[in-house]
Amino acid sequence: MKKVAIIGVGNSKFGNRSDVNIAELAFEAVKPALEDAGVEAKDIEFTALGSVGAGAWYEELLPAVVASEYCGMTGAGLVRCEAACASGSAAFFTAYSAIASGQTELAMAMGAEKMREIESASAMEWIGRAGYYLWEFHNFGVTFPAYYALYANAHMAKYGTTEEDLALVAVKNHKYGSMNPIAHLKNRITVDDVLSSMMIASPLKLYDCCPLTDGAASLVLASEDKVKELEIDTPIWVAGIGYSSGTANLSKRSDYVGLEASVIASQMAYKRAGVTPDQIDFAEVHDCFTIAEIMAYEDIGFCKKGEGPKLIREGQTEIGGKIPVNMDGGLKAKGHPIGTTGCSMIYELTRQLREEATEKTRQVPLKNYIGLAHNVGGTGHYCYVTILRR
Amino acid sequence: MKKVAIIGVGNSKFGNRSDVNIAELAFEAVKPALEDAGVEAKDIEFTALGSVGAGAWYEELLPAVVASEYCGMTGAGLVRCEAACASGSAAFFTAYSAIASGQTELAMAMGAEKMREIESASAMEWIGRAGYYLWEFHNFGVTFPAYYALYANAHMAKYGTTEEDLALVAVKNHKYGSMNPIAHLKNRITVDDVLSSMMIASPLKLYDCCPLTDGAASLVLASEDKVKELEIDTPIWVAGIGYSSGTANLSKRSDYVGLEASVIASQMAYKRAGVTPDQIDFAEVHDCFTIAEIMAYEDIGFCKKGEGPKLIREGQTEIGGKIPVNMDGGLKAKGHPIGTTGCSMIYELTRQLREEATEKTRQVPLKNYIGLAHNVGGTGHYCYVTILRR
Numbered sequence: 074m075k076k077v078a079i080i081g082v083g084n085s086k087f088g089n090r091s092d093v094n095i096a097e098l099a100f101e102a103v104k105p106a107l108e109d110a111g112v113e114a115k116d117i118e119f120t121a122l123g124s125v126g127a128g129a130w131y132e133e134l135l136p137a138v139v140a141s142e143y144c145g146m147t148g149a150g151l152v153r154c155e156a157a158c159a160s161g162s163a164a165f166f167t168a169y170s171a172i173a174s175g176q177t178e179l180a181m182a183m184g185a186e187k188m189r190e191i192e193s194a195s196a197m198e199w200i201g202r203a204g205y206y207l208w209e210f211h212n213f214g215v216t217f218p219a220y221y222a223l224y225a226n227a228h229m230a231k232y233g234t235t236e237e238d239l240a241l242v243a244v245k246n247h248k249y250g251s252m253n254p255i256a257h258l259k260n261r262i263t264v265d266d267v268l269s270s271m272m273i274a275s276p277l278k279l280y281d282c283c284p285l286t287d288g289a290a291s292l293v294l295a296s297e298d299k300v301k302e303l304e305i306d307t308p309i310w311v312a313g314i315g316y317s318s319g320t321a322n323l324s325k326r327s328d329y330v331g332l333e334a335s336v337i338a339s340q341m342a343y344k345r346a347g348v349t350p351d352q353i354d355f356a357e358v359h360d361c362f363t364i365a366e367i368m369a370y371e372d373i374g375f376c377k378k379g380e381g382p383k384l385i386r387e388g389q390t391e392i393g394g395k396i397p398v399n400m401d402g403g404l405k406a407k408g409h410p411i412g413t414t415g416c417s418m419i420y421e422l423t424r425q426l427r428e429e430a431t432e433k434t435r436q437v438p439l440k441n442y443i444g445l446a447h448n449v450g451g452t453g454h455y456c457y458v459t460i461l462r463r
Numbered sequence: 464m465k466k467v468a469i470i471g472v473g474n475s476k477f478g479n480r481s482d483v484n485i486a487e488l489a490f491e492a493v494k495p496a497l498e499d500a501g502v503e504a505k506d507i508e509f510t511a512l513g514s515v516g517a518g519a520w521y522e523e524l525l526p527a528v529v530a531s532e533y534c535g536m537t538g539a540g541l542v543r544c545e546a547a548c549a550s551g552s553a554a555f556f557t558a559y560s561a562i563a564s565g566q567t568e569l570a571m572a573m574g575a576e577k578m579r580e581i582e583s584a585s586a587m588e589w590i591g592r593a594g595y596y597l598w599e600f601h602n603f604g605v606t607f608p609a610y611y612a613l614y615a616n617a618h619m620a621k622y623g624t625t626e627e628d629l630a631l632v633a634v635k636n637h638k639y640g641s642m643n644p645i646a647h648l649k650n651r652i653t654v655d656d657v658l659s660s661m662m663i664a665s666p667l668k669l670y671d672c673c674p675l676t677d678g679a680a681s682l683v684l685a686s687e688d689k690v691k692e693l694e695i696d697t698p699i700w701v702a703g704i705g706y707s708s709g710t711a712n713l714s715k716r717s718d719y720v721g722l723e724a725s726v727i728a729s730q731m732a733y734k735r736a737g738v739t740p741d742q743i744d745f746a747e748v749h750d751c752f753t754i755a756e757i758m759a760y761e762d763i764g765f766c767k768k769g770e771g772p773k774l775i776r777e778g779q780t781e782i783g784g785k786i787p788v789n790m791d792g793g794l795k796a797k798g799h800p801i802g803t804t805g806c807s808m809i810y811e812l813t814r815q816l817r818e819e820a821t822e823k824t825r826q827v828p829l830k831n832y833i834g835l836a837h838n839v840g841g842t843g844h845y846c847y848v849t850i851l852r853r
Contacts, residue, residue, distance in 0.1 A: 074565040119706070127545070128519050133596045134589065135547050138711040138844040148727065150706030151845050152553040153545040155517075157525050163542040167557050173564035175464040176704070176735070199524065206523045314566070316509065316540030321528040337538065345566070454528040455541050 077172045078300050078308035079461070081110025081293035082420045087257040087408040089189050090287035095124075095136050096143035099185040102291035102416075103144040106181070110293040111303055114145030117293070118177045121167040122153045123160035123184035124412035129199045131187040140185055150177075157450030158361060160184065161290065161415025162457030166314050168294050173311075178299045184413030185289040196285050200411075205321040218282055218362065220323065220452045222274035225364035227329035229276065232379040234367065236276050240267035241385045242363040243280045243405055250402025252435045257286045257408030281363040286408030290416035292423070309423045312443065312462040313345030319453035330379075332453030335372035339447065342458035343374075348443060350374035353460075355425060355437040356396060357418035359449040360403040370398070373447050373458065397437045400425065418446035419459060426463045439463075467562045468690050468698035469851065471500025471683035472810045477647040477798040479579050480677035485514075485526050486533035489575040492681035492806075493534040496571070500683035501693055504535030507683075508567045511557040512543045513550035513574035514802035519589045521577040530575055540567075547840030548751060550574065551680065551805025552847030556704050558684050563701075568689045574803030575679040586675050590801075595711040608672055608752065610713065610842045612664035615754035617719035619666065622769040626666050629753040630657035631775045633670045633795055636750060640792020642825045647676045647798030657753075671753040676798030680806035682813070699813045702833065702852040703735030709843040720769075722843030725762035729837065732848040733764075738833060740764035743850075745815060745827040746786060747808035749839040750793040760788070763837050763848065787827045790815065808836035809849060816853045829853075 083106030085098055093101070099122075107114055120141050128134040137153040150171070156163035161184035168182040188196055201216040209215045228234045244264055250256040262280060270279035300308045317337035320326060327333070343349060350373065358373070360366035367381035375396050376384050384390055390398040401407045401421040404414060421430070422444040430436045442463035449456050473496030475488055483491070489512075497504055510531050518524040527543040540561070546553035551574035558572040578586055591606040599605045618624045634654055640646040652670060660669035690698045707727035710716060717723070733739060740763065748763070750756035757771035765786050766774050774780055780788040791797045791811040794804060811820070812834040820826045832853035839846050 120708075125524075128589070129524065134515075134519065135545075135596075135711070135841070135844065137546070138708060138841065139595055141708060142711045142715075146708075147710050148707055148724075150556075150728075150847075151546060151708040152557070154557075155525075155543040155545060156527070156541060166540075167542070167544075167560070170557070170560035170564045170566065173566070174560045176560065176563070199518070205529055206525075317538055318510075318528060318531060318536075318541040320537050321525070321532045325532075334538075338540075451525065451528065454525065457540075 074173050075175050076297040077169050077311045078295055079292050079423050080295045080300060080305045080308055081106040082423045083109065083291040084255050084417055084420045085289040086255050087286050087288035087410065090187065091189065095131055095133050095185055095187050096140045098187060098287065098289045099140035099183060100144050102183060102289040106291035106293050112179065112293060116179055117146045117149045117181045119150040119168060119171045119180040120146050121164035121182050123164035123415060124153055124186055125155055125157060125160050126186060126188060130196055131190050136185060156455040158411040159415055159448045159450035159455040159457050160412040162448040162459060165292065165415055165419055165459060166457060169311055169314060172294055172296050178296045180294045181291060182294060182416055183291040184416035186410035186412040187287045188285045188410060189287055208322055218274035218277050221362040221364055222277045224329050225276050228364060231330050234382045236268060237264055238382040238385055239281055239363040240264040242360060242366045243267045245391060246360060246399050246403040246405040249400050249435055250406025252432055253402050253407055254432060256402045256406055257284055258406045277362055283361050283404040283409040286410045288408060288410035288413050290413050290420045292416055292419055307427050309426050310462050312460040313342050315339060315341030315345060315458045317456050321454055331368050331372045332449060334453035334456035335369060335447065335449060338456040338458040339373035342460050346460040348460065352441050352443055353396065353445045354439050354441055354443055355400060356398050356445040356447065357421055358398055358447040360399060360405050361409055369447055392437055400435050400437055415448040415457060418448060422446055422461045426461060464563050465565050466687040467559050467701045468685055469682050469813050470685045470690060470695045470698055471496040472813045473499065473681040474645050474807055474810045475679040476645050477676050477678035477800065480577065481579065485521055485523050485575055485577050486530045488577060488677065488679045489530035489573060490534050492573060492679040496681035496683050502569065502683060506569055507536045507539045507571045509540040509558060509561045509570040510536050511554035511572050513554035513805060514543055514576055515545055515547060515550055516576060516578060520586055521580050526575060546845040548801040549805055549838045549840035549845040549847050550802040552838040552849060555682065555805055555809055555849060556847060559701055559704060562684055562686050568686045570684045571681060572684060572806055573679065573681040574806035576800035576802040577677045578675045578800060579677055599713060608664035608667050611752040611754055612667045614719050615666050618754060621720050624757065624772045626658060627654055628772040628775055629671055630654040632750060632753040632756045633657045635781060636789050636793040636795040639790050639825055640796025642822055643792050643797055644822060646792045646796055647674055648796045667752055673751050673794040673799040676800045678798060678800035678803050680803050680810045682806055682809055697817050699816050700852050702850040703732050705729060705731030705735060705848045707846050711844055721758050721762045722839060724843035724846035725759060725837065725839060728846040728848040729763040732850050736850040738850065742831050743786065743833055743835045744829050744831055745790060746788050746835040746837065747811055748788055748837040750789060750795050751799055759837055782827055790825050790827055805838040805847060808838055812836055812851045816851060
């Protein structure tokens with residue numbers, strides 16, 4: 074397998090981006106990524122775009138070709154990848170594989186999503202379809218907060234996790250989000266703010282849920298030969314990618330206290346990268362709801378099953394703790410443009426591994442120079458885990 | 464790069480498939496493909512699904528996870544690939560790259576599309592969006608027959624191509640479609656039938672256009688090691704894949720007599736496969752409209768530019784001719800479930816290369832045992848060319 078490095082990254086401002094269309098939004102991430110890599114748009118040989126809401130919550134049915142042309146990449150091989158909220162990672166995997174297989178020397182993975190063109194009630198319906206439409210959504214009316222509330226209740230019942238534990242995740246992620254210039258939500262919050270916020274799906278309250286966010290991220294990937302040719306200073310190498318999927322039908326899950334797809338995908342990624350969880354310096358994990366971050370700690374092996382709440386209570390996932398998590402604010406505060414999130418996680422990993430996340434005090438101390446991104450689609454319907462190494 | 468072979472293929476019946484949902488439709492292709500390969504669903508490590516109409520012309524927003532679960536492949540890595548009408552080939556490329564890079568030993572590429580759940584006027588609107596929604600569709604009201612009519616008129620003006628030449632493509636493809644048990648349209652037609660059919664977008668008439676079709680296709684791909692382990696009798700090897708893209712904005716095209724993306728993608732595929740166009744025994748080309756097949760002859764190098772009409776007039780693209788094209792009836796008669804078509808083309812190539820296309824007289828005579836599939840998204844917005852070799 075050919076070695077592949079990330080040589081350029083870009084990320085648009087996240088938030089309500091009614092000021093731009095999907096192509097203009099993508100350009101805000103692509104332009105800095107190309108400049109960062111020192112390559113031109115026409116040099117890109119293959120482009121994979123993560124995006125979900127095409128024709129649903131934004132108007133373009135074929136965003137890949139429209140965004141690619143707007144960014145000057147016409148002529149490159151092109152595909153849109155969709156794996157629900159893990160679409161960005163799926164696009165990264167596709168661009169990575171194009172190079173790792175030896176077919177391509179220079180590729181782009183990007184994510185672009187506009188979720189706020191339609192009213193939020195419709196957005197909730199569309200996202201609700203992102204499970205098993207005919208069975209769970211249409212028959213039972215289950216939406217995504219309800220899915221994760223089911224997991225939260227089970228985790229609380231089995232492990233004694235409390236609503237305060239969940240709130241601590243939101244407090245931490247808003248804290249770091251407040252230091253991140255691209256974040257959607259920059260307000261710092263307290264445990265009381267979370268506990269007193271509007272109930273969405275018991276026990277999940279408004280501040281347990283990530284926002285509906287518009288945003289784009291872009292990554293330039295290169296072969297080892299291309300890294301040498303371009304004399305890249307600090308290439309960030311892809312150490313390994315793991316992937317898995319879970320049932321669309323939630324009633325077929327064996328339990329509701331973790332996501333099996335996260336376990337399988339992370340184990341695969343560790344094996345391929347040749348590392349163990351304790352070698353990971355820091356991580357981006359999929360905190361679409363606060364319970365999701367706690368389950369992720371456990372599922373990807375940062376602690377034993379049921380000990381996730383202890384990690385957050387002890388501050389082990391903050392800077393200075395055992396394993397800093399979501400130093401960009403996570404989905405919770407940075408925001409979650411669902412097709413973009415995977416690429417944005419890898420943007421953050423790259424900047425941290427280059428020790429460039431110097432805004433205020435977000436930079437994590439690096440020991441092994443290894444970071445991990447854990448990106449889930451649905452409730453583990455899809456999962457990709459990507460490990461990077463400097 | 465690791466060698467990759469196709470070891471199992473399946474294709475559902477194409478047509479109006481209101482009798483099944485998207486997952487059941489996929490199963491009709493996946494089950495025979497797995498049986499053909501002699502593997503079980505749980506053995507598949509990675510699955511890529513080509514599908515476009517998720518949440519648009521059929522109800523499931525996340526078809527990949529729903530179809531994958533229904534077919535017993537839960538746990539495998541999973542992504543939906545969208546490249547408009549080239550989505551099936553994009554899914555094939557993704558599954559191929561996962562193996563060629565050495566990450567995976569056994570993968571599945573499949574396509575599944577249901578286009579007839581909504582009324583055809585809405586389908587036409589949705590497909591019209593598949594160009595550049597904001598500019599060409601919304602402002603000018605251009606739909607896909609209109610795009611290809613523009614190309615047909617330019618080709619007629621420059622090269623003297625006639626409406627009869629276009630009709631001959633339809634006559635040929637209906638002839639071979641009539642012999643194909645899975646084809647949507649099985650009626651044989653005459654040049655007069657085409658010329659007297661309803662005008663859709665001048666000069667394209669009803670019989671110049673492919674139908675709106677439901678259907679699925681599935682391909683099991685394996686590494687060389689896996690081919691040996693499974694003792695596969697007749698593996699069909701992937702010799703090379705080429706890809707390209709064109710502008711979403713048609714006004715930016717340099718001419719309207721061919722698709723530059725087809726030229727670039729086919730040249731890349733020939734180079735990677737180490738073959739020349741004259742070594743290709745037979746081909747599947749993207750005949751969404753009759754003019755598209757004639758342009759394809761020229762763009763992929765089966766004749767010089769402008770000589771496509773001569774090929775069809777002389778019967779050179781029938782069995783017995785220089786280069787048989789679309790022996791399965793093509794998009795025109797077999798049908799065009801847009802996310803599926805690329806996989807269905809590769810299904811046909813595989814069966815022909817194994818000399819299994821024995822229904823009536825569809826089997827092409829093989830000399831070099833090399834076949835080519837040319838799959839276009841939009842009017843060259845995307846293009847993938849896949850060359851297989853026995």
